[in-house]
Amino acid sequence: MDIKLRPLKLTDADYMKEFTEDEDISRNLLFTRYPFPTENMISFIKTSWEDKRNIHYAIANENDEYIGTISLKNISYIDKNAEYAIVTRKKYWGLNVASLATDKILNYGFYTLNLNKIYLNVLSSNLRAIRFYKKYGFNQEAIFKKHVYRNGDYVDLIWFSYFKNDFNDKRFKP
Numbered sequence: 001m002d003i004k005l006r007p008l009k010l011t012d013a014d015y016m017k018e019f020t021e022d023e024d025i026s027r028n029l030l031f032t033r034y035p036f037p038t039e040n041m042i043s044f045i046k047t048s049w050e051d052k053r054n055i056h057y058a059i060a061n062e063n064d065e066y067i068g069t070i071s072l073k074n075i076s077y078i079d080k081n082a083e084y085a086i087v088t089r090k091k092y093w094g095l096n097v098a099s100l101a102t103d104k105i106l107n108y109g110f111y112t113l114n115l116n117k118i119y120l121n122v123l124s125s126n127l128r129a130i131r132f133y134k135k136y137g138f139n140q141e142a143i144f145k146k147h148v149y150r151n152g153d154y155v156d157l158i159w160f161s162y163f164k165n166d167f168n169d170k171r172f173k174p
């Protein structure tokens with residue numbers, strides 16, 4: 001499947017609702033711990049058009065249908081790092097879309113923004129995402145023990161990262 005990254009559109013909010021309404025997805029995300037009505041999604045989308053420190057793109061297919069959101073947040077131009085995040089609609093799981101979108105955002109981060117390191121965190125209970133990050137080539141750096149209170153329990157938060165040098169070696173195809 002061909003995919004592209006594009007700015008978020010207001011109509012994407014209709015699909016983004018799936019992330020808060022589907023327990024399989026929402027239990028693995030942190031923003032879903034708070035009420036997230038449509039108005040908040042709309043303001044999230046509008047803010048994303050202006051915000052230079054937190055980049056959020058839609059992953060879209062050849063028909064421009066919204067597949068998910070991929071982000072580089074907390075971009076530091078001093079330390080040359082940023083925090084990556086991804087969520088895709090369930091019907092696109094297992095189709096290599098997450099990997100293709102990650103190629104694009106990491107290329108953008110390393111070669112357009114000139115970052116040195118891109119990192120992420122994930123709940124230790126999110127086995128599917130952890131498998132995806134390892135498969136993609138992110139390396140585990142740290143575990144913050146019982147760091148997040150989720151569904152009545154404290155859960156470990158695992159940190160992964162990707163360095164530009166490793167990306168050059170493993171994934172970048174000029």
Ligand SMILES: CC(C)(COP(=O)(O)OP(=O)(O)OC[C@H]1O[C@@H](n2cnc3c(N)ncnc32)[C@H](O)[C@@H]1OP(=O)(O)O)[C@@H](O)C(=O)NCCC(=O)NCCS
Pocket residue numbers: 024025028029086087088089092093094095096097098099121122123126127128129131132135
């Ligand atoms: C994380 C996400 C983007 C990954 O995309 P995806 O299309 O599901 O990823 P893939 O199918 O390429 O990889 C998932 C891997 O996990 C495996 N997997 C699935 N369920 C699993 C489980 N319970 N335990 C371990 N591995 C599991 C799959 O088999 C696959 O591995 P394989 O390719 O070796 O068979 C997507 O699942 C998603 O959006 N999840 C919900 C939001 C989320 O959790 N985001 C991350 C927040 S940190």
